[in-house]
Amino acid sequence: MGKSKRAQHLGVIVMTCMTLMSxxxxxxxxxxxxxxxxxxxxxxxxxxxANTVRDLLASDLGSRPNTRAxxxxxxxxxxxxxxxxxxxxxxxxxxxxxxxxxxGQKLIVAASAVDVATGDSRGSQRLxxxxxxxxxxxxxxxxxxxxxxxxxxxxxxxGNITSxxxxxxxxxxxxxxxxxxxxxxxxxxGYADQQIGGGVDxxxxxxxxxxxxxxxxxxxxxxxxxxxxxxxxxxxLSAAYLFTRDDVSPLLxxxxxxxxxxxxxxxxxxxxxxxxxxTHDRISDSxxxxxxxxxxxxxxxxxxxxxxxxxxxxxxxFGEFQERSVEQAVRLSFGVVLGGS
Amino acid sequence: xxxxxxxxLVVLAGIPAMPACLKENPEGYTCDMAHVGEVLSxxxxxxxxxxxxxxxxxxLEGDLELDLSLPLDVTAMAVATSGDPTGExxxxxxxxxxxxxxxxxxxxxxxxxxxxxxxxGSTVGSCATIVLTERLPGGDRLSYTLDGYIISSxxxxxxxxxxxxxxxxxxxxFELSIQ
Numbered sequence: 001m002g003k004s005k006r007a008q009h010l011g012v013i014v015m016t017c018m019t020l021m022s023x024x025x026x027x028x029x030x031x032x033x034x035x036x037x038x039x040x041x042x043x044x045x046x047x048x049x050a051n052t053v054r055d056l057l058a059s060d061l062g063s064r065p066n067t068r069a070x071x072x073x074x075x076x077x078x079x080x081x082x083x084x085x086x087x088x089x090x091x092x093x094x095x096x097x098x099x100x101x102x103x104g105q106k107l108i109v110a111a112s113a114v115d116v117a118t119g120d121s122r123g124s125q126r127l128x129x130x131x132x133x134x135x136x137x138x139x140x141x142x143x144x145x146x147x148x149x150x151x152x153x154x155x156x157x158x159g160n161i162t163s164x165x166x167x168x169x170x171x172x173x174x175x176x177x178x179x180x181x182x183x184x185x186x187x188x189x190g191y192a193d194q195q196i197g198g199g200v201d202x203x204x205x206x207x208x209x210x211x212x213x214x215x216x217x218x219x220x221x222x223x224x225x226x227x228x229x230x231x232x233x234x235x236x237l238s239a240a241y242l243f244t245r246d247d248v249s250p251l252l253x254x255x256x257x258x259x260x261x262x263x264x265x266x267x268x269x270x271x272x273x274x275x276x277x278x279t280h281d282r283i284s285d286s287x288x289x290x291x292x293x294x295x296x297x298x299x300x301x302x303x304x305x306x307x308x309x310x311x312x313x314x315x316x317x318f319g320e321f322q323e324r325s326v327e328q329a330v331r332l333s334f335g336v337v338l339g340g341s
Numbered sequence: 342x343x344x345x346x347x348x349x350l351v352v353l354a355g356i357p358a359m360p361a362c363l364k365e366n367p368e369g370y371t372c373d374m375a376h377v378g379e380v381l382s383x384x385x386x387x388x389x390x391x392x393x394x395x396x397x398x399x400x401l402e403g404d405l406e407l408d409l410s411l412p413l414d415v416t417a418m419a420v421a422t423s424g425d426p427t428g429e430x431x432x433x434x435x436x437x438x439x440x441x442x443x444x445x446x447x448x449x450x451x452x453x454x455x456x457x458x459x460x461x462g463s464t465v466g467s468c469a470t471i472v473l474t475e476r477l478p479g480g481d482r483l484s485y486t487l488d489g490y491i492i493s494s495x496x497x498x499x500x501x502x503x504x505x506x507x508x509x510x511x512x513x514x515f516e517l518s519i520q
Contacts, residue, residue: 272475
């Protein structure tokens with residue numbers, strides 16, 4: 001009893017697997033399709049080449065399971081004509097029109113398939129070859145795409161990629177340059193008890209029609225004779241929108257950065273009216289900082305290789321200073337941008 | 342035998358409560374009977390040096406100097422002496438009576454002090470503990486405890502600890518001059 005039950009279960013499993021396999025490969029159960037092909041070339045001089053493409057495509061289709069291919073001698077310029085020719089001959093289920101066109105050095109192969117019985121489209125595909133030697137790859141890819149219903153671009157595999165596809169896509173070029181800037185700093189908070197400062201920045205410049213990206217490194221220090229002093233080395237990156245493409249272009253942007261900061265301040269304090277205590281101390285900080293800033297300004301002589309950049313920033317500098325956590329300043333910058341596109 | 346651990350415990354527990362002046366300080370001053378609290382009566386002038394730390398506002402920290410902005414008229418009043426702070430009791434009652442008067446403990450009071458200032462303190466032999474507190478207008482306060490030695494008929498020196506303003510702590514040394 002046990003053995004017969006086990007055999008029954010095994011039989012059910014095998015039947016289930018076979019059913020699933022038959023569902024997963026519906027093409028196996030379908031009747032073979034016969035594709036009838038015609039070819040056309042944009043240039044009469046390429047007629048032989050167009051016929052070669054048609055023959056290669058017929059061969060590729062015929063090599064696929066459940067697919068037959070037959071060649072039609074009719075000189076058709078579109079798939080409708082091919083369908084009519086296929087109906088006249090009889091026996092074909094799909095009419096496929098292949099066209100070959102030259103565009104400069106490029107060879108463009110297009111294929112349109114229609115159902116012979118209904119006239120419904122069975123898909124259109126197109127691939128480009130840079131030379132004649134690649135047409136066999138093109139027809140193999142087209143055959144695969146037409147039968148499977150996928151895009152011809154999606155049939156790319158190692159070994160069947162055309163040189164046209166292998167070319168790196170071209171990118172729009174921008175203006176690369178370098179900038180040198182003089183900085184003035186008007187502190188609102190921090191900066192060694194609001195010492196007026198200045199510095200020099202150098203950096204890169206990448207400009208497109210409407211945007212500019214600018215990395216900078218600089219040295220900034222106080223410009224006063226007070227004991228209080230600051231010294232900053234910022235590394236900043238900004239992006240700004242350029243409002244016009246003229247020689248005078250306003251810009252608006254934001255930026256961020258990291259940096260090193262050293263600051264010294266001297267503090268004195270008096271507390272009490274009867275028990276009067278006076279304290280004095282030197283507070284020295286050397287630390288890493290992070291900066292956020294908003295930038296507005298104008299780019300002058302924008303269409304020239306040498307441009308002038310005038311900007312004003314509102315900057316927040318964050319750091320673990322001993323008696324504050326953020327510094328604020330307005331920064332004025334005059335700079336020159338060198339370099340053409 | 343059973344009392345010995347208890348006695349040791351009592352001694353250990355008593356050490357923190359013992360007046361600082363009973364211990365010898367780094368300057369070599371000791372709590373003796375050379376000068377007692379009565380010399381504290383007079384007009385005070387106070388100066389202290391130290392350091393203020395632990396403030397919420399970093400700018401309040403640093404080296405510190407403390408001075409009284411006006412002289413304080415202080416009275417030291419003798420109070421009943423108890424215990425044996427500086428030595429053994431004399432054998433005879435008459436001698437003991439004289440000795441108790443000589444080494445009387447004193448409490449400190451001041452007249453005509455500013456309203457915002459409080460003064461408290463006491464002496465045991467030549468050791469003095471003085472507490473000065475000033476209330477600040479914003480509700481904050483400064484509080485200093487002066488723990489020192491009467492080293493002459495007109496001078497007290499010692500250490501200072503304090504609190505305020507806000508979370509600040511103060512420590513240092515002081516010199517109190519009495520006229």
